[in-house]
Amino acid sequence: MLTGSERFAALLRPANLRGLLPLILIVVALETGTAKIGVCETGGSLDALGTTADTLIEQLGSQSYATRLRARESLQRMGLEAFDELHAAQYHPDSEIAMTARHLVSSLLVSWSKETDPEQVREILHEYGAQTEDERRARIAMLAELPKHEGLAALVRLTRFETSLALSRVAALSLMRQTIAEDETAHRVEQIQLGLGQGDRAPVIWLAAYADDLKTGVVDAKRWDKLIDQQRQQLDTASAVQTTRPSILELVRVCANQAWLRGQTDDAQQLVEKHLDLVTPTTRELSEACRWAIKTGLYSTVLELRNRHTQLFDAQPMLLYSAAEALNASHDPEGGEALAVRALGTQPIPSDLETQEKWSPNDLAERAQSHREIADHLQSRGLFDWAEAEYRMIIDRLDIVSMPSTSARISLAQMLGDLLQHQQVVDVLTPLVNRISSDDQFRNQLNFQHRNLDAMRSMIHWHGALAKIEQGEIEQAKPMLEKALRIDPTNIDILIDMYRLEQDDPQWTQQTETLIKMSTRDTQKLIDERETQLRRPGQFFGMGGSLADLLNQYAWLVSNTQGDYARALRYSRRSLELLPNEPAQLDTLARCYYAVGDFQNAYATQVKAVQLMPHSPPMLRQLELLEKAAQADLPKQ
Template structure:
């Protein structure tokens, strides 16, 4: 118990003056932080004890000394924030908050510096969003920065969040890249003893294929679960769920399938069974892990939610199919289709989510249900046609895609306002008719029906001369005379110039950059300009699969097959169920293999 009763207001006022007069020495932007010596560590521990001394002057003197020590005291002060002695904990928290930390370091890439700009002025939610942005950087480029945050964040909760963003990334497939990641983690964390840092040290061992890492990880998980029980303010159900998920993934990767299922089931104890977002997240993860047998267990715990949420009902049907229960799966599908009854917008959203998860057949059922519900020519009705047609095109069902647009155009024609002239209607629906004819052309191309393909491309051009896909198809049409070739090149130039004008008019819109890059990358022109435009689109809208698809195509046009495959693979990771992206990746990989084989066949034989 404190014997000095001077009052909190006076103490806080003095603390503020200390912060102003004794500028704290923070963590500087350098490659590696100098670790405090053992003598310094002992001094810090002694000073922290003095923060709770009965004598006010001793407490103030200790705080001033710790302020001068700066980073050397950071680790111990972080731990002291959780002391039972209120005076020690309060002063430790204040000292941590008053430390100046350079969140960006000299060796950081421009992307990392941009993400972390102003980080110290952000609130907790904004900081977590910055962490997420770091985690989205390609090939683990944000790992060092995230480890830095895990080490130096002012609260344990934020430190743990940063660590989880590292742990949640996909493990590199080859040993060399795994070693690079583990080295970065250890190099950045140094001797940090914080909880998040401890997790990362074990994770680094896992990356190095340490046989004991999984056992160590299990112990960390149990420690965190106990902490959640006794001090819920220092952990969360979300943190425990993420730790358990990684533990299950580690076990599954090692072939311990039964143990992985046991750990996965423990996740259910840390869910709010009425929280749709949490349940959907875990259900999607269970599907990725192919833990189909656990779906029934979870659905029994959250029976009401599974009967009210169509997406969960479809996932449950999927698990039944995977387990060979076809009849029960069909029953669940019929029940899922009835959820939402006649709410077209709800069914449209369900279709979109099913498509995103690769459940294409069921997404098609939902889109067709939306169309059947109507009302005819409503926004939802039109969007359902468009989404269905593009999904069918992505699945290479070109005739079905074309006919979907064809039926939409007919409905719009039949319900056209009398005040809209035929010419105006043609202009308003031009882009739809262009897509329809493009899909018809693709259908005929697959059947080697060149004449019909050409006819539909001509009709698509009349409908919308700026459709890049139509121009690309015309450019690639085989066995065409010089007049056709000259005409197509002229049209490509005109479309490219139109995209350039759009870029000049709206320089912060990524779409025209992507359109110009896609058009040139698939035809002819300045491939360097195309590459720069594609990169700009991704700068404006990072981690967009369609834009990465374009970037890969630009590299392919420049004969850089390594980069083409690399970025196309990134696109497929973002949209793993996209048929268009997958087929383009397969094409790039085949071409890369063909050229490699060709080079090897030309290499001289060593006869020594």
């Protein structure tokens, strides 16, 4: 029997050149990109097609040239339905079969979209196969983020047919990470099973298991444990070409998250802790692992990581804060507070001037910046007391004219404002504003940094007024609110607070309503101008973001005060079309629904906003308001 190379050499003999011509033409077509595989729409039996494909693949190694040629042409005509078998045949023991299969898989141009795909999906998949791997990865992310999960079928298709196993994994995991409503489950299972086929690629098997879990409503933890073990075994074998620790760790986290969402906390915990050795013992990797575990609610995982990597945790403030947060959530607030104090004292800013003078200005600025980043991160996680301690260390230990100190004051004031600690906002900002007013060099430096002095002055008067209102001193608050608005007329929240001021004063009411009408009129004028600009040819596409901000500003002011509520709702929806899934825009849309009396949609929309920004105090306060309104409205439904 001739070997693959001997059969290929035999084809080059003169007697065989005439028969070789069709093959040469096919190869030319492949190399020039004119050969093309389309998505098969026949809907025929996958088993039957699989058998045919397997038979044809074996014929690629036939001693008969005509048989090999017919097999190759038939596989081309079968389209993507032969892809699974061709992909497996790349590792066939017959070298000629393997070589031909690899050539077919890599050379053929695939039409990745179907006519039944939504328009956005077809646009994303246009010339998908001609892109680099990084670009294809970006397009997979775009498919996963489409509204109403319109990219579902395409993600299944890419999981099955993407030539890069790494990207096949990305497609599968992107699909599995999507949040779905209970009434979407049946359709999702149907779409996955319809497009998945019977391939034996690992990501295909994952999606099949995921669909089964959706169908039963229970995550099969033992099945996933075996699938993950199979991936781990590949790390130490020659087959681990595209299997990496990060890719397995991502699979573990997706599976654990699915189990946690279904209330299978023990299963989620066991899956994660069995594979904690996949987390590389570096500050970056441990921080990421802690963030994920806390977000998922697996606090014991953070504590286990600290037990395994105590030295690294004790040297890094953010890791200590993560462990402190985990202790708090594990009903050990004293232990959590002790760790937080320890974190604050780890890598601190020197407290005395003598030590600071030994540091270079750059080193001191870098240390302050690291604590600023820690404070910002703690604030984003809702750990406001610990964030305040970090901000105040920067403020207390650095000169007021240093940029890190200025930034920390402004951030702390904004956080305190969100927490309704109005007098503290005044106390934090007043020394800064006084110094700016008396120090020309400092003021010029801040102007260069685009710091808005008027905005800070306005905040002092605004929050000072709100502090007076809390004390029942309404008349003293009024002129402070008026001054705050005069200094910074762009802050519409001041107008909203003026409108909500509860007192019997017709003159104040009339004045406030006039100011609201003026503001909405001015904003409408800016909206009209921006709409006109965007309709002109060649305008910069990014201007849509500024239009979205204007629409959102109009909608927020009107929905919180008075005016055309229906228009406010339209504008809010439009802003979200321009900037999808923006928490602030969703927060506004919820308020607009509330203004028009649609309390159920108001609450549902606010839930989405809070999911995207779960620790925002203003959003949480509005969520509480809208939840009560929705519950009170239920008997009317």
